[in-house]
Amino acid sequence: xxxxxxxxxxxxxxxxxxxxxxxxxxxxxxxxxxxxxxxxxxxxxxxxxxxxxxxxxxxxxxxxxxxxxxxxxxxxxxxxxxxxxxxxxxxxxxxxxxxxxxxxxxxxxxxxxxxxxxxxxxxxxxxxxxxxxxxxxxxxxxxxxxxxxxxxxxxxxxxxxxxxxxxxxxxxxxxxxxxxxxxxxxxxxxxxxxxxx
Amino acid sequence: xxxxxxxxxxxxxxxxxxxxxxxxxxxxxxxxxxxxxxxxxxxxxxxxxxxxxxxxxxxxxxxxxxxxxxxxxxxxxxxxxxxxxxxxxxxxxxxxxxxxxxxxxxxxxxxxxxxxxxxxxxxxxxxxxxxxxxxxxxxxxxxxxxxxxxxxxxxxxxxxxxxxxxxxxxxxxxxxxxxxxxxxxxxxxxxxxxxxx
DNA sequence: GTTGCGATGTATCGGCACGATACATCGGGC
DNA sequence: GCCCGATGTATCGTGCCGATACATCGCAAC
Numbered sequence: 300x301x302x303x304x305x306x307x308x309x310x311x312x313x314x315x316x317x318x319x320x321x322x323x324x325x326x327x328x329x330x331x332x333x334x335x336x337x338x339x340x341x342x343x344x345x346x347x348x349x350x351x352x353x354x355x356x357x358x359x360x361x362x363x364x365x366x367x368x369x370x371x372x373x374x375x376x377x378x379x380x381x382x383x384x385x386x387x388x389x390x391x392x393x394x395x396x397x398x399x400x401x402x403x404x405x406x407x408x409x410x411x412x413x414x415x416x417x418x419x420x421x422x423x424x425x426x427x428x429x430x431x432x433x434x435x436x437x438x439x440x441x442x443x444x445x446x447x448x449x450x451x452x453x454x455x456x457x458x459x460x461x462x463x464x465x466x467x468x469x470x471x472x473x474x475x476x477x478x479x480x481x482x483x484x485x486x487x488x489x490x491x492x493x494x495x496x
Numbered sequence: 497x498x499x500x501x502x503x504x505x506x507x508x509x510x511x512x513x514x515x516x517x518x519x520x521x522x523x524x525x526x527x528x529x530x531x532x533x534x535x536x537x538x539x540x541x542x543x544x545x546x547x548x549x550x551x552x553x554x555x556x557x558x559x560x561x562x563x564x565x566x567x568x569x570x571x572x573x574x575x576x577x578x579x580x581x582x583x584x585x586x587x588x589x590x591x592x593x594x595x596x597x598x599x600x601x602x603x604x605x606x607x608x609x610x611x612x613x614x615x616x617x618x619x620x621x622x623x624x625x626x627x628x629x630x631x632x633x634x635x636x637x638x639x640x641x642x643x644x645x646x647x648x649x650x651x652x653x654x655x656x657x658x659x660x661x662x663x664x665x666x667x668x669x670x671x672x673x674x675x676x677x678x679x680x681x682x683x684x685x686x687x688x689x690x691x692x693x
Numbered sequence: 694g695t696t697g698c699g700a701t702g703t704a705t706c707g708g709c710a711c712g713a714t715a716c717a718t719c720g721g722g723c
Numbered sequence: 724g725c726c727c728g729a730t731g732t733a734t735c736g737t738g739c740c741g742a743t744a745c746a747t748c749g750c751a752a753c
Contacts, residue, residue, distance in 0.1 A: 301710080317731050325637050326649060328630075329656025332597075338710045340733060374731065397741090400529075411648035433525075440522050451608035452523060458666055459526025462659065469655055498739080514702050535739045537704055571702065594712090694753100701748075711738080719730075 300397070300406055301334065301342045306351060306379060306387040307410045313355050313378035316343060330405030343377060351383030392418050399429040420477050427470040434463035497594070497603055498531065498539045503548060503576060503584040504607045510552050510575035513537060527602030540574060548580035589615050596626040617674050624667040631660035 308314065308322050316339055324333040346352045355376040379387070391414055397403045404426045411419050437460040445453060505511065505519050513536055521530040543549045552573040576584070588611055594600045601623045608616050634657040642650060 315731075316733095325641060326645070328633055328637055329653045332630075335711050336731095336733070337712070337735080341709085405652065408652050409649050412646040433529075436525055440525055444522060448523070449609040452606050454670075455602065455605050456526045458663075462662075465659075465662075466655075473651075512702075513704095532740045533704070534706080534741070538738085696751100696753085698751090699749095702746080704744085706743085707741095709738105709740080712736095714735085715733085717731080720728095722727090723725085 300403055301338060302346060302351075303387065303390040303410070304334075304406050305339075305342060305346060306383055306390070307406075307413070309352060309377055309379040310384065310387055310413070313376050315374040315376045316340060317374075319343075319377075326409055327405060330402055330409070346383070347377075349386075350380060351386050352377045352379055388413075394421060394425055398422065399425045416477055416480070420474065423470055423474050423477065427467060427474070430463050430466050430470065434460060434467065437463060497600055498535055499543060499548075500584065500587040500607070501531075501603050502536075502539060502543060503580055503587070504603075504610070506549060506574055506576040507581060507584055507610070510573050512571040512573045513540060514571075516574075523606055524602060527599055527606070543580070544574075546583075547577060548583050549574045549576050585610075591618060591622055595619060596622045613674055613677070617671065620667055620671050620674065624664060624671070627660050627663050627667065631657060631664065634660060 304323060304327065305319065308319060308326065314322065316336075320334055320336070320339055343352070347354070355378040391407065391410055398407060399422075404422070407422055437456050440448075441453065441456050441460065448456075501520060501524065502516065505516060505523065511519065513533075517531055517533070517536055540549070544551070552575040588604065588607055595604060596619075601619070604619050634653050637645075638650065638653050638657065645653075
Protein backbone atom coordinates (compact mmCIF):
# COMPACT_ATOMS: atom_id res chain seq x y z
CA UNK A 300 0.00 0.00 0.00
CA UNK A 301 2.85 2.34 0.85
CA UNK A 302 4.40 1.51 -2.50
CA UNK A 303 1.36 2.85 -4.31
CA UNK A 304 1.16 6.00 -2.23
CA UNK A 305 4.84 6.84 -2.58
CA UNK A 306 4.98 6.14 -6.30
CA UNK A 307 1.86 8.26 -6.73
CA UNK A 308 3.37 11.24 -4.97
CA UNK A 309 6.73 10.95 -6.72
CA UNK A 310 4.76 10.76 -9.95
CA UNK A 311 3.75 14.36 -9.36
CA UNK A 312 7.23 15.63 -8.53
CA UNK A 313 10.58 14.45 -7.09
CA UNK A 314 10.87 14.75 -3.35
CA UNK A 315 12.99 13.80 -0.35
CA UNK A 316 11.75 11.62 2.49
CA UNK A 317 10.71 14.27 4.93
CA UNK A 318 8.69 16.15 2.35
CA UNK A 319 7.18 12.88 1.18
CA UNK A 320 5.92 12.20 4.67
CA UNK A 321 4.32 15.63 4.92
CA UNK A 322 2.62 15.38 1.53
CA UNK A 323 1.41 11.92 2.43
CA UNK A 324 -0.08 13.30 5.64
CA UNK A 325 -2.13 15.90 3.79
CA UNK A 326 -3.08 13.74 0.80
CA UNK A 327 -4.13 10.80 2.96
CA UNK A 328 -5.07 12.78 6.06
CA UNK A 329 -8.59 11.40 5.87
CA UNK A 330 -7.33 7.82 5.87
CA UNK A 331 -4.35 7.46 8.16
CA UNK A 332 -2.44 9.58 10.61
CA UNK A 333 1.07 9.98 9.25
CA UNK A 334 3.41 7.36 8.00
CA UNK A 335 6.22 6.31 10.28
CA UNK A 336 9.86 6.72 9.28
CA UNK A 337 10.29 3.13 10.25
CA UNK A 338 8.07 2.32 7.28
CA UNK A 339 9.07 5.11 4.95
CA UNK A 340 12.83 4.62 4.63
CA UNK A 341 12.78 0.82 4.28
CA UNK A 342 10.06 1.21 1.66
CA UNK A 343 12.10 3.79 -0.25
CA UNK A 344 15.05 1.42 -0.22
CA UNK A 345 12.82 -1.41 -1.48
CA UNK A 346 11.43 0.72 -4.30
CA UNK A 347 14.95 1.77 -5.20
CA UNK A 348 16.41 -1.72 -5.48
CA UNK A 349 13.36 -2.72 -7.52
CA UNK A 350 14.26 0.07 -9.94
CA UNK A 351 11.02 2.00 -9.55
CA UNK A 352 12.65 5.10 -8.10
CA UNK A 353 16.15 6.59 -8.17
CA UNK A 354 18.12 9.07 -6.14
CA UNK A 355 18.19 12.34 -7.97
CA UNK A 356 20.86 13.99 -5.78
CA UNK A 357 20.63 17.49 -4.37
CA UNK A 358 22.15 19.51 -7.21
CA UNK A 359 19.85 22.49 -7.33
CA UNK A 360 21.15 25.98 -8.03
CA UNK A 361 23.94 26.90 -5.64
CA UNK A 362 24.86 23.52 -4.23
CA UNK A 363 27.80 21.29 -5.09
CA UNK A 364 30.40 24.09 -5.16
CA UNK A 365 30.67 23.66 -1.39
CA UNK A 366 30.55 19.87 -1.18
CA UNK A 367 32.17 18.76 2.11
CA UNK A 368 31.90 21.96 4.09
CA UNK A 369 31.05 20.22 7.32
CA UNK A 370 30.61 16.72 5.90
CA UNK A 371 27.07 17.69 5.07
CA UNK A 372 24.79 14.71 4.83
CA UNK A 373 22.56 16.32 2.22
CA UNK A 374 18.96 15.58 1.48
CA UNK A 375 18.27 12.56 -0.68
CA UNK A 376 15.83 13.46 -3.42
CA UNK A 377 13.96 10.58 -5.02
CA UNK A 378 12.34 10.56 -8.43
CA UNK A 379 10.18 7.98 -10.15
CA UNK A 380 11.51 6.00 -13.12
CA UNK A 381 9.70 4.83 -16.24
CA UNK A 382 9.38 1.35 -14.73
CA UNK A 383 8.08 3.00 -11.61
CA UNK A 384 5.31 4.67 -13.58
CA UNK A 385 4.34 1.34 -15.07
CA UNK A 386 4.37 -0.25 -11.63
CA UNK A 387 2.21 2.59 -10.34
CA UNK A 388 -0.43 1.98 -12.99
CA UNK A 389 -0.31 -1.73 -12.28
CA UNK A 390 -0.79 -1.25 -8.53
CA UNK A 391 -3.49 1.33 -9.12
CA UNK A 392 -5.55 -0.91 -11.39
CA UNK A 393 -5.04 -4.26 -9.68
CA UNK A 394 -7.75 -5.40 -7.30
CA UNK A 395 -6.69 -7.76 -4.54
CA UNK A 396 -8.74 -8.14 -1.34
CA UNK A 397 -6.60 -5.53 0.38
CA UNK A 398 -7.69 -3.04 -2.25
CA UNK A 399 -11.05 -2.82 -0.54
CA UNK A 400 -10.15 -2.44 3.12
CA UNK A 401 -10.20 1.01 4.68
CA UNK A 402 -6.63 1.98 4.00
CA UNK A 403 -6.29 0.27 0.65
CA UNK A 404 -9.43 1.80 -0.75
CA UNK A 405 -8.49 5.23 0.56
CA UNK A 406 -5.12 5.18 -1.14
CA UNK A 407 -6.59 4.01 -4.42
CA UNK A 408 -9.32 6.62 -4.25
CA UNK A 409 -6.81 9.39 -3.58
CA UNK A 410 -5.20 8.61 -6.93
CA UNK A 411 -8.42 8.14 -8.90
CA UNK A 412 -7.54 11.16 -11.02
CA UNK A 413 -4.89 9.02 -12.71
CA UNK A 414 -7.19 6.10 -13.56
CA UNK A 415 -9.79 5.36 -16.18
CA UNK A 416 -13.49 5.24 -15.49
CA UNK A 417 -13.76 1.45 -15.76
CA UNK A 418 -11.16 0.94 -13.03
CA UNK A 419 -12.80 3.54 -10.83
CA UNK A 420 -16.16 1.81 -11.14
CA UNK A 421 -14.66 -1.58 -10.41
CA UNK A 422 -12.98 -0.36 -7.27
CA UNK A 423 -15.97 1.63 -6.04
CA UNK A 424 -18.24 -1.38 -6.49
CA UNK A 425 -15.77 -3.71 -4.81
CA UNK A 426 -15.57 -1.38 -1.86
CA UNK A 427 -19.34 -1.10 -1.71
CA UNK A 428 -19.67 -4.86 -1.65
CA UNK A 429 -17.22 -5.12 1.21
CA UNK A 430 -18.90 -2.40 3.26
CA UNK A 431 -22.27 -4.01 2.62
CA UNK A 432 -20.98 -7.31 3.98
CA UNK A 433 -19.71 -5.60 7.08
CA UNK A 434 -23.06 -3.86 7.44
CA UNK A 435 -24.97 -7.15 7.20
CA UNK A 436 -22.71 -8.67 9.84
CA UNK A 437 -23.45 -5.81 12.22
CA UNK A 438 -27.18 -6.03 11.52
CA UNK A 439 -27.13 -9.73 12.32
CA UNK A 440 -25.35 -9.17 15.61
CA UNK A 441 -27.68 -6.34 16.57
CA UNK A 442 -30.64 -8.52 15.65
CA UNK A 443 -29.83 -11.98 16.96
CA UNK A 444 -27.10 -11.65 19.57
CA UNK A 445 -28.32 -8.36 21.05
CA UNK A 446 -29.38 -9.74 24.43
CA UNK A 447 -26.00 -11.39 25.00
CA UNK A 448 -24.03 -8.15 24.71
CA UNK A 449 -23.84 -5.27 27.15
CA UNK A 450 -25.16 -1.79 26.40
CA UNK A 451 -21.76 -0.29 25.55
CA UNK A 452 -20.88 -3.01 23.08
CA UNK A 453 -24.27 -2.61 21.46
CA UNK A 454 -23.82 1.12 21.19
CA UNK A 455 -20.49 0.51 19.48
CA UNK A 456 -22.17 -1.76 16.97
CA UNK A 457 -24.88 0.80 16.32
CA UNK A 458 -22.33 3.49 15.65
CA UNK A 459 -20.43 1.16 13.35
CA UNK A 460 -23.60 0.22 11.51
CA UNK A 461 -24.44 3.87 11.03
CA UNK A 462 -21.00 4.53 9.57
CA UNK A 463 -21.41 1.58 7.18
CA UNK A 464 -24.78 2.79 5.96
CA UNK A 465 -23.42 6.26 5.38
CA UNK A 466 -20.45 4.99 3.43
CA UNK A 467 -22.65 2.83 1.24
CA UNK A 468 -24.79 5.85 0.41
CA UNK A 469 -21.66 7.87 -0.34
CA UNK A 470 -20.36 5.13 -2.62
CA UNK A 471 -23.71 4.90 -4.40
CA UNK A 472 -23.52 8.60 -5.18
CA UNK A 473 -19.97 8.29 -6.47
CA UNK A 474 -20.89 5.30 -8.61
CA UNK A 475 -23.88 7.12 -10.08
CA UNK A 476 -21.65 10.09 -10.86
CA UNK A 477 -19.09 7.87 -12.57
CA UNK A 478 -21.72 6.12 -14.63
CA UNK A 479 -23.20 9.37 -15.85
CA UNK A 480 -19.71 10.38 -16.93
CA UNK A 481 -19.88 13.52 -14.83
CA UNK A 482 -17.00 15.27 -13.13
CA UNK A 483 -15.53 13.50 -10.09
CA UNK A 484 -17.92 14.95 -7.59
CA UNK A 485 -19.98 17.99 -6.84
CA UNK A 486 -21.36 18.06 -3.30
CA UNK A 487 -25.00 18.91 -3.96
CA UNK A 488 -24.31 20.46 -7.35
CA UNK A 489 -25.58 24.04 -7.67
CA UNK A 490 -28.78 24.55 -9.71
CA UNK A 491 -27.14 26.86 -12.24
CA UNK A 492 -23.52 27.39 -13.26
CA UNK A 493 -22.05 30.05 -10.98
CA UNK A 494 -18.81 30.39 -12.99
CA UNK A 495 -20.69 31.94 -15.88
CA UNK A 496 -20.65 35.75 -15.80
CA UNK B 497 -4.41 -4.13 22.20
CA UNK B 498 -4.99 -7.82 21.59
CA UNK B 499 -3.96 -8.50 25.16
CA UNK B 500 -6.80 -6.36 26.45
CA UNK B 501 -9.36 -7.90 24.11
CA UNK B 502 -8.38 -11.48 24.89
CA UNK B 503 -8.19 -10.95 28.63
CA UNK B 504 -11.56 -9.25 28.45
CA UNK B 505 -13.22 -12.16 26.69
CA UNK B 506 -11.59 -14.78 28.88
CA UNK B 507 -12.79 -12.74 31.85
CA UNK B 508 -16.33 -13.68 30.84
CA UNK B 509 -15.66 -17.40 30.37
CA UNK B 510 -12.85 -19.84 29.47
CA UNK B 511 -12.48 -20.52 25.77
CA UNK B 512 -10.26 -22.12 23.17
CA UNK B 513 -8.58 -20.20 20.36
CA UNK B 514 -11.08 -20.75 17.61
CA UNK B 515 -14.00 -19.73 19.77
CA UNK B 516 -12.03 -16.72 20.97
CA UNK B 517 -11.58 -15.57 17.43
CA UNK B 518 -15.28 -15.85 16.70
CA UNK B 519 -16.33 -14.02 19.84
CA UNK B 520 -13.77 -11.34 19.06
CA UNK B 521 -15.27 -10.96 15.62
CA UNK B 522 -18.76 -10.31 16.97
CA UNK B 523 -17.71 -8.22 19.96
CA UNK B 524 -15.38 -6.03 17.92
CA UNK B 525 -17.15 -6.40 14.59
CA UNK B 526 -17.65 -2.65 14.42
CA UNK B 527 -13.95 -2.02 14.86
CA UNK B 528 -11.91 -4.59 13.01
CA UNK B 529 -12.53 -7.48 10.68
CA UNK B 530 -11.36 -10.62 12.46
CA UNK B 531 -8.13 -11.27 14.22
CA UNK B 532 -5.58 -13.37 12.39
CA UNK B 533 -4.35 -16.66 13.81
CA UNK B 534 -0.88 -15.37 13.19
CA UNK B 535 -1.62 -12.82 15.91
CA UNK B 536 -3.88 -14.87 18.12
CA UNK B 537 -1.72 -17.87 18.95
CA UNK B 538 1.52 -15.98 19.59
CA UNK B 539 -0.44 -13.59 21.80
CA UNK B 540 -1.96 -16.47 23.75
CA UNK B 541 1.53 -17.86 24.28
CA UNK B 542 2.73 -14.46 25.44
CA UNK B 543 -0.15 -14.09 27.89
CA UNK B 544 0.50 -17.58 29.16
CA UNK B 545 4.21 -17.13 29.90
CA UNK B 546 3.34 -13.84 31.60
CA UNK B 547 1.03 -15.81 33.89
CA UNK B 548 -2.13 -13.95 32.93
CA UNK B 549 -3.87 -16.99 31.46
CA UNK B 550 -3.49 -20.77 31.89
CA UNK B 551 -4.45 -23.83 29.91
CA UNK B 552 -7.50 -25.36 31.47
CA UNK B 553 -7.34 -28.63 29.51
CA UNK B 554 -10.32 -30.23 27.78
CA UNK B 555 -11.72 -32.29 30.63
CA UNK B 556 -15.41 -31.72 30.19
CA UNK B 557 -17.95 -34.52 30.77
CA UNK B 558 -17.06 -37.58 28.73
CA UNK B 559 -13.53 -36.82 27.68
CA UNK B 560 -10.27 -38.23 29.07
CA UNK B 561 -11.44 -41.88 29.19
CA UNK B 562 -10.49 -42.12 25.52
CA UNK B 563 -7.24 -40.12 25.61
CA UNK B 564 -5.07 -41.25 22.67
CA UNK B 565 -7.74 -42.74 20.45
CA UNK B 566 -6.17 -41.48 17.26
CA UNK B 567 -3.55 -39.27 18.87
CA UNK B 568 -6.23 -36.64 19.19
CA UNK B 569 -4.74 -33.18 19.42
CA UNK B 570 -7.55 -31.85 21.59
CA UNK B 571 -8.71 -28.31 21.98
CA UNK B 572 -6.71 -26.07 24.25
CA UNK B 573 -9.01 -24.18 26.59
CA UNK B 574 -7.59 -21.04 28.17
CA UNK B 575 -8.80 -19.35 31.33
CA UNK B 576 -7.81 -16.10 32.95
CA UNK B 577 -5.84 -16.06 36.22
CA UNK B 578 -6.11 -13.68 39.16
CA UNK B 579 -3.03 -11.82 37.90
CA UNK B 580 -4.70 -11.72 34.51
CA UNK B 581 -7.72 -10.00 35.97
CA UNK B 582 -5.47 -7.40 37.58
CA UNK B 583 -3.63 -6.91 34.31
CA UNK B 584 -6.96 -6.52 32.53
CA UNK B 585 -8.04 -3.72 34.86
CA UNK B 586 -4.65 -2.06 34.46
CA UNK B 587 -4.80 -2.16 30.66
CA UNK B 588 -8.41 -1.03 30.66
CA UNK B 589 -7.76 2.02 32.81
CA UNK B 590 -4.37 3.10 31.46
CA UNK B 591 -4.37 5.79 28.83
CA UNK B 592 -1.45 5.84 26.43
CA UNK B 593 -1.66 7.56 23.05
CA UNK B 594 -2.69 4.27 21.42
CA UNK B 595 -5.72 4.21 23.69
CA UNK B 596 -7.28 6.89 21.52
CA UNK B 597 -6.70 5.66 18.01
CA UNK B 598 -9.54 3.91 16.18
CA UNK B 599 -8.75 0.37 17.25
CA UNK B 600 -7.55 1.15 20.74
CA UNK B 601 -10.55 3.26 21.59
CA UNK B 602 -12.91 0.65 20.15
CA UNK B 603 -11.49 -2.12 22.28
CA UNK B 604 -11.59 -0.01 25.41
CA UNK B 605 -15.15 1.08 24.69
CA UNK B 606 -16.27 -2.51 24.14
CA UNK B 607 -15.27 -3.26 27.73
CA UNK B 608 -16.64 -0.09 29.28
CA UNK B 609 -19.13 -2.16 31.25
CA UNK B 610 -16.22 -3.28 33.45
CA UNK B 611 -14.91 0.20 34.22
CA UNK B 612 -15.85 3.03 36.52
CA UNK B 613 -17.43 6.25 35.36
CA UNK B 614 -14.29 8.35 35.88
CA UNK B 615 -12.25 6.14 33.57
CA UNK B 616 -15.00 6.12 30.97
CA UNK B 617 -15.14 9.91 30.98
CA UNK B 618 -11.36 10.21 30.73
CA UNK B 619 -11.22 7.90 27.72
CA UNK B 620 -14.22 9.44 25.98
CA UNK B 621 -12.74 12.90 26.36
CA UNK B 622 -9.31 11.77 25.20
CA UNK B 623 -10.85 10.23 22.14
CA UNK B 624 -12.88 13.36 21.47
CA UNK B 625 -9.75 15.47 21.66
CA UNK B 626 -7.98 13.25 19.17
CA UNK B 627 -10.87 13.22 16.70
CA UNK B 628 -11.17 17.00 17.02
CA UNK B 629 -7.51 17.37 16.11
CA UNK B 630 -7.99 15.19 13.08
CA UNK B 631 -11.05 17.24 12.15
CA UNK B 632 -9.12 20.51 12.38
CA UNK B 633 -6.39 19.09 10.19
CA UNK B 634 -8.91 18.16 7.53
CA UNK B 635 -10.59 21.57 7.74
CA UNK B 636 -7.24 23.26 7.23
CA UNK B 637 -6.45 21.18 4.18
CA UNK B 638 -9.89 21.77 2.70
CA UNK B 639 -9.55 25.46 3.38
CA UNK B 640 -5.97 26.36 2.48
CA UNK B 641 -4.60 23.62 0.22
CA UNK B 642 -7.83 22.94 -1.66
CA UNK B 643 -6.70 24.27 -5.02
CA UNK B 644 -3.58 22.09 -5.02
CA UNK B 645 -5.52 18.83 -4.73
CA UNK B 646 -7.62 17.08 -7.34
CA UNK B 647 -11.36 16.59 -7.03
CA UNK B 648 -11.16 12.96 -5.84
CA UNK B 649 -8.69 13.72 -3.09
CA UNK B 650 -10.87 16.60 -1.98
CA UNK B 651 -13.94 14.40 -1.92
CA UNK B 652 -12.04 11.94 0.25
CA UNK B 653 -11.19 14.71 2.69
CA UNK B 654 -14.80 15.87 2.77
CA UNK B 655 -16.01 12.39 3.56
CA UNK B 656 -13.38 12.04 6.27
CA UNK B 657 -14.31 15.39 7.73
CA UNK B 658 -17.96 14.39 7.84
CA UNK B 659 -17.08 11.18 9.67
CA UNK B 660 -15.04 13.16 12.21
CA UNK B 661 -17.85 15.60 12.87
CA UNK B 662 -20.29 12.77 13.36
CA UNK B 663 -18.02 10.97 15.76
CA UNK B 664 -17.48 14.10 17.81
CA UNK B 665 -21.24 14.56 18.12
CA UNK B 666 -21.60 10.91 19.10
CA UNK B 667 -18.90 11.30 21.74
CA UNK B 668 -20.54 14.45 23.09
CA UNK B 669 -23.76 12.54 23.60
CA UNK B 670 -21.97 9.70 25.35
CA UNK B 671 -20.09 12.13 27.58
CA UNK B 672 -23.30 13.95 28.49
CA UNK B 673 -24.92 10.63 29.32
CA UNK B 674 -22.00 9.61 31.53
CA UNK B 675 -22.00 12.90 33.37
CA UNK B 676 -25.69 12.69 34.10
CA UNK B 677 -25.07 9.23 35.53
CA UNK B 678 -27.61 7.70 33.20
CA UNK B 679 -27.55 4.21 31.74
CA UNK B 680 -24.89 3.60 29.07
CA UNK B 681 -26.98 4.72 26.16
CA UNK B 682 -30.53 4.89 24.98
CA UNK B 683 -30.87 5.81 21.31
CA UNK B 684 -33.70 8.35 21.52
CA UNK B 685 -35.08 6.95 24.78
CA UNK B 686 -38.78 6.04 24.65
CA UNK B 687 -41.18 8.52 26.28
CA UNK B 688 -42.66 5.99 28.71
CA UNK B 689 -41.44 2.62 30.02
CA UNK B 690 -42.65 -0.12 27.67
CA UNK B 691 -41.55 -3.02 29.92
CA UNK B 692 -44.17 -2.14 32.50
CA UNK B 693 -47.37 -4.17 32.07
C1' DG C 694 -21.72 -46.74 2.01
C1' DT C 695 -18.23 -43.96 0.67
C1' DT C 696 -16.73 -39.90 -0.71
C1' DG C 697 -15.94 -35.48 -0.41
C1' DC C 698 -16.67 -30.92 1.45
C1' DG C 699 -17.33 -27.25 4.77
C1' DA C 700 -16.86 -26.18 9.62
C1' DT C 701 -13.93 -26.74 13.49
C1' DG C 702 -9.39 -26.55 15.41
C1' DT C 703 -4.09 -25.55 16.29
C1' DA C 704 0.07 -23.74 14.64
C1' DT C 705 4.13 -21.41 11.96
C1' DC C 706 6.44 -18.25 8.60
C1' DG C 707 7.77 -14.17 5.92
C1' DG C 708 6.85 -9.51 5.57
C1' DC C 709 5.03 -4.97 6.43
C1' DA C 710 4.21 -1.14 9.42
C1' DC C 711 4.68 1.05 13.86
C1' DG C 712 6.67 3.63 17.85
C1' DA C 713 10.94 4.75 20.05
C1' DT C 714 15.27 6.31 19.50
C1' DA C 715 19.59 8.37 17.76
C1' DC C 716 21.99 11.82 15.47
C1' DA C 717 22.87 16.12 12.67
C1' DT C 718 21.82 20.84 10.67
C1' DC C 719 19.53 25.20 10.44
C1' DG C 720 17.09 29.54 11.54
C1' DG C 721 15.49 32.63 14.80
C1' DG C 722 14.15 34.46 19.41
C1' DC C 723 15.82 35.55 24.09
C1' DG D 724 25.86 33.32 23.06
C1' DC D 725 22.45 29.78 23.65
C1' DC D 726 18.78 26.98 23.29
C1' DC D 727 14.71 25.24 20.88
C1' DG D 728 11.79 23.76 17.34
C1' DA D 729 11.71 22.54 12.50
C1' DT D 730 14.10 19.96 9.10
C1' DG D 731 16.31 15.74 7.77
C1' DT D 732 18.06 10.61 7.53
C1' DA D 733 18.23 6.23 9.58
C1' DT D 734 17.78 1.73 12.57
C1' DC D 735 15.73 -1.58 15.96
C1' DG D 736 12.43 -4.42 18.40
C1' DT D 737 7.79 -5.83 18.23
C1' DG D 738 2.95 -6.51 16.88
C1' DC D 739 -0.09 -7.96 13.55
C1' DC D 740 -1.35 -9.79 9.06
C1' DG D 741 -2.14 -13.11 5.13
C1' DA D 742 -0.80 -17.49 3.45
C1' DT D 743 -0.13 -21.94 4.44
C1' DA D 744 -0.11 -26.60 6.53
C1' DC D 745 -2.30 -30.16 8.82
C1' DA D 746 -5.97 -32.87 11.36
C1' DT D 747 -10.83 -34.04 12.84
C1' DC D 748 -15.79 -34.07 12.52
C1' DG D 749 -20.60 -34.26 10.75
C1' DC D 750 -23.45 -34.66 7.00
C1' DA D 751 -25.19 -34.59 2.32
C1' DA D 752 -24.92 -36.18 -2.26
C1' DC D 753 -24.23 -39.94 -5.17
